[in-house]
Amino acid sequence: MSARLRTAAIACCALGLAIAGYLAYVHYAGISPVCEIAHGCEKVQSSRWSAVAGVPVALLGLLGYAGILAALLVRGETALTAAAGQALVGAGFSAYLTYREVFTLHAICIWCVISAALMATLAVLTVVRLLRADAPPARRATARTPAPGAAPRAGR
């Protein structure tokens, strides 16, 4: 189960990296993103919320997906926590940006919406992985229970 969660999360990261990479590319190339569905990409990408302290949100997204992917590829409790933490930050900030798109800019950037959905999915997957990180203690204890006939260890 954990392996499947990890695989799904890695797939989300790969998709997210592709989208964020594309948006970062169009930002620095000074071209308009392909936006055939909701037609709001240009407005969203040129709004005040398209950058944080001068850093394009697309670049932040790219770094975020890369960071989550790196944490997914590493074993250990710290990596699990780092993946969940980054995904939660990404999902939270994406939710805020989506709110701005809908209620302030009245424009939808379809790439941003897909990215927000990916971040939300990543947040769920990584949090579930984090919660399941400890193997169920009951099973561990059961596994340690001596088989019938084995020499008892307790009380030695």
Place this chain on the structure above:
Amino acid sequence: MPTTVQPNRKERRDAARRERVEREAARAAATARRRRLARLGAVLAGAALVVAVLVVVSGSGSGTKPAARTAASGPVAGARETSALLAGIPQHGLTLGRPKAPVRVVEFADLQCPFCRDYSTGVLPRLVRTYVRPGKVRMEFRSLHFIGPDSERAARVAQAAGRQDKLWNVLDLAYRNQGKENSGWATDALLRRLAGAVPGLDVGRVFAARDSAAVTAELRAADRLATTSGVQSTPTFLVGRGSSLKAVDAAGLPAAIEAAVGR
């Protein structure tokens, strides 16, 4: 009569050991559950803090988009959208739309003004599609340039493009690539690139005409009209039929147009 089999000593010891292992397992499970929840709580709190910082920082922008958005080379941002918005709509000098359209809208704006940009990118496209393209409304642009030198540089190029009936294309592109007020964003290089992104516009002629007496006279005429019309801020619009025009701001423009069209 059935006899009850008493567990022997070894069986009793095994049962006691199983019970102890189960107790330990339950205790370990509770500890692990607490540990997982504590870890999740810490991660959630940390994430919420970081998101709050990002929200505060992202909302504190100036509201303007740096001109750096359009790179020194390569395609111009918004060129495709501008062309799609205006393609096929007649332009004559300062006017966009059918010359005999019954409703007239006169816009007073500064190409450096962020509110004018917000109107141009957020409201204008819908007005163009709904009223201008069907021939119900014609729009005129009166270029003001009071914010600073970037305003005048951009206004002169737009005005000169109007002499080739491409004023509205340059306006739209200038707004889409607007920089921070008085940051020096309206460089000749940028303006040349914006003009170069307008299909059918002779950029050489634009730059030859931008400092001409005719362009200067048109800008002065716009200033005079703004003064006589009582324009206090940008963007301001005069809307109506014939000579009966009413001044409105961007928020009131759609309703004013609707009222004028429906009369």
